[in-house]
């Protein structure tokens with residue numbers, strides 16, 4: 001009788017050990033998700049047949065997005081941060097002949113971000129509004145992501161530092177496909193309004209693109225704790 005009790009206890013003890021070791025494995029695995037060492041994905045919005053917003057000065061959003069993204073890439077690499085770009089030239093990520101190019105393109109961007117599993121994904125865009133006087137950079141994050149909000153708040157602060165007139169706050173969103181479907185902290189930086197003459201003219205200059213890229217780089221470094 002006593003032997004049997006001891007046997008049962010031993011079995012229970014072993015079962016407990018196995019369960020504990022499984023939990024540890026699971027814990028370690030979850031801690032690694034999205035924590036590839038200092039890797040950032042930069043996503044220059046739009047490209048190819050999709051120009052994005054078209055400015056009052058005819059500037060195309062896709063070109064400004066790419067120019068700024070490349071500058072941010074250079075600055076981050078100087079700091080030793082690994083960078084993966086979703087596009088490096090004027091292309092779409094959709095396969096040639098895809099039935100719905102825009103959707104395929106967005107799916108490919110999300111798939112790339114999830115595959116790379118960076119600490120942070122930053123999608124670069126330009127805004128537009130039907131009232132010409134609206135201007136200023138604004139950062140968007142997924143409503144249900146605490147890390148996304150933390151990253152957006154840090155990035156918004158960095159963007160405000162390069163434009164004294166801007167008082168915008170980071171904004172939650174729960175409909176943007178990229179924000180909804182990515183499995184890592186992801187933010188969208190709308191650098192400025194192409195519907196505003198002053199901002200549209202600034203956004204096509206090398207100097208202002210450098211300034212914006214510097215702010216985005218700073219926001220990323222601040223978020224990474226660098």
Ligand SMILES: [Zn+2]
Pocket residue numbers: 045046052053061125126
């Ligand atoms: Zn856009």
